Amino acid sequence: MITLKEALELDSQALQELRNDLKKKIKANKELNAYVGLEEAGEGVPIAIKDNIQVKDWSVTCASNILQGYKAPYNATVIEKMHQAGLGAYGRTNMDEFAMGSTTESSCYGKTLNPCDYERVPGGSSGGSAAAVAGGIAIAALGSDTGGSIRQPAAYCGVVGMKPTYGRVSRYGLGAYASSLDQIGPITQNVEDAAILYDIISGSDPKDSTNAQRDDKVVPNLDPNRKLTIGIVPSYVEEASEDVKKAYGKTVEVLKKMGHTIKEVSLLDAKYDISAYYITATAEATTNLARYDGIRYGNRAPAQNIKELYINTRSEGFGDEVKRRILLGNFVLSSGYYDAYYVKAQKVRHLIKEEYEKVFSEVDLILSPVAPSVAPKFGELATPMQMYLSDMYTISVNLAGLPALSLPVARNDEGLPIGLQLIAKPYDEQTLFDGALGLEAAL
Amino acid sequence: MQIDDQLLTRLETLSMIRIDERKREEIIEELSEFLNFADNLKELDTSGVDDKFAMDDAPTSLREDIPSCNTEISESILKNAPQSDEDFFIVPKIIE
Numbered sequence: 001m002i003t004l005k006e007a008l009e010l011d012s013q014a015l016q017e018l019r020n021d022l023k024k025k026i027k028a029n030k031e032l033n034a035y036v037g038l039e040e041a042g043e044g045v046p047i048a049i050k051d052n053i054q055v056k057d058w059s060v061t062c063a064s065n066i067l068q069g070y071k072a073p074y075n076a077t078v079i080e081k082m083h084q085a086g087l088g089a090y091g092r093t094n095m096d097e098f099a100m101g102s103t104t105e106s107s108c109y110g111k112t113l114n115p116c117d118y119e120r121v122p123g124g125s126s127g128g129s130a131a132a133v134a135g136g137i138a139i140a141a142l143g144s145d146t147g148g149s150i151r152q153p154a155a156y157c158g159v160v161g162m163k164p165t166y167g168r169v170s171r172y173g174l175g176a177y178a179s180s181l182d183q184i185g186p187i188t189q190n191v192e193d194a195a196i197l198y199d200i201i202s203g204s205d206p207k208d209s210t211n212a213q214r215d216d217k218v219v220p221n222l223d224p225n226r227k228l229t230i231g232i233v234p235s236y237v238e239e240a241s242e243d244v245k246k247a248y249g250k251t252v253e254v255l256k257k258m259g260h261t262i263k264e265v266s267l268l269d270a271k272y273d274i275s276a277y278y279i280t281a282t283a284e285a286t287t288n289l290a291r292y293d294g295i296r297y298g299n300r301a302p303a304q305n306i307k308e309l310y311i312n313t314r315s316e317g318f319g320d321e322v323k324r325r326i327l328l329g330n331f332v333l334s335s336g337y338y339d340a341y342y343v344k345a346q347k348v349r350h351l352i353k354e355e356y357e358k359v360f361s362e363v364d365l366i367l368s369p370v371a372p373s374v375a376p377k378f379g380e381l382a383t384p385m386q387m388y389l390s391d392m393y394t395i396s397v398n399l400a401g402l403p404a405l406s407l408p409v410a411r412n413d414e415g416l417p418i419g420l421q422l423i424a425k426p427y428d429e430q431t432l433f434d435g436a437l438g439l440e441a442a443l
Numbered sequence: 444m445q446i447d448d449q450l451l452t453r454l455e456t457l458s459m460i461r462i463d464e465r466k467r468e469e470i471i472e473e474l475s476e477f478l479n480f481a482d483n484l485k486e487l488d489t490s491g492v493d494d495k496f497a498m499d500d501a502p503t504s505l506r507e508d509i510p511s512c513n514t515e516i517s518e519s520i521l522k523n524a525p526q527s528d529e530d531f532f533i534v535p536k537i538i539e
Binding site: 069070071073074166167180206209210212213271272274275276278279286293294295296297298299300303304305306307308309310311312314315318320323324326327328330331334341343344345346347348349350351353383384385388401 | 446450451453454455457458459460461462466470473474476477478480481483484485486487489492493494495496498499503504506513515516517519520523524525526532534535536537
């Protein structure tokens, strides 16, 4: 597939041919189930859009039954920015319902397959976006990352996925899951494309009060030759599979050869990240998903009275994982448990952020695994707890609001991709992309 | 922390969600498993740590107080709502 950089050079006739060709390819690869709709909006280079980003008049459903029938009444700010830059929204990609999951199995449209091995998960929640790019049926895509939902599927499918600093990209028009953690970001074929798409969608937006109102761009200053100090986290890597450990070791050697300085650092035990993350995310999800009541959006279940309407609509409309997280969120917010769980998790978030600040006073970037293993087979993560534990490497980045980029660095003996992530300090996307671009070229 | 049937019932009420009889046991077990795990936060000393978290300590930026209203959005929502009439959502009778 043509890269985003190349596609941006095409004239309108070539773009039309590209779009026609793309449509044929998507239809020929229907069994991947990467797309759940083939709507188009705007002219220009077609970009696949995760099913939780509002595109005006599209049926944007967060892969949930509860939103069937809903039509987005406006464009998300990222879509407006794409249109202004000559990109068009092209197709809705599959995801875990309301972005809650690591496999796309909780989607009401069924699972997406991993293009590298159809028996394996593409990762999630932005599994459709990652599979579309990896499967050669999207030039690039947008995903959203609340606890790894861009980086983990990118790693499982062998593509580049980038999560911006919290506040860099406007969340206006993103179906909210956990508002203090969510960020929209690019999933692309290479690092330079990720930088191009990141530059286009990032920047100030008065419609999002948590937006950082910063408009500096990375592409004009990209420098793959910068020599950096890169932190490695041996205690983290210990818990990963042999495949991932091997890839990590090899990558560290490459970084050394490139002239970077490698420095051992330590971070808080990831078990605390998992607790703080799932308490925070479910609490926020409970609040955000309270709006789905059958009155204003999407589906309404038959009922005799208003209370029954709420309960029937939500019980029939939400899937099991979403229900589990709403219940958990209401537990951690409820009287008697609020201090012990929710407030405690917010305090721990400070500790996690401070730990990163300490590390970033010594290094420019951190190299970390993205997931403990290559993409698991469908059904391998049998319980919710196993799924939560598999998020151990990605969630602290969201809790601390940092930018990070997942880059394919190797393949295991079975040919399955392994991704590692570089993590930078807040708003230092420049160093993140510089480091990733250099590493990508050296691999 | 162990969730029991009574607590699950309370959470269902708070959540406006009904859990099927055949799934109750499974849900109780899954929620309890996570909460038992999450009790590891007690191992961390957080005395003196701020109990509120914001990503950025900078205050929210201010804008001019200019009223704006894009009625196209509300019209579209009303048009696509499950049941609506002119400017109203239709709901079952609320007052007996």
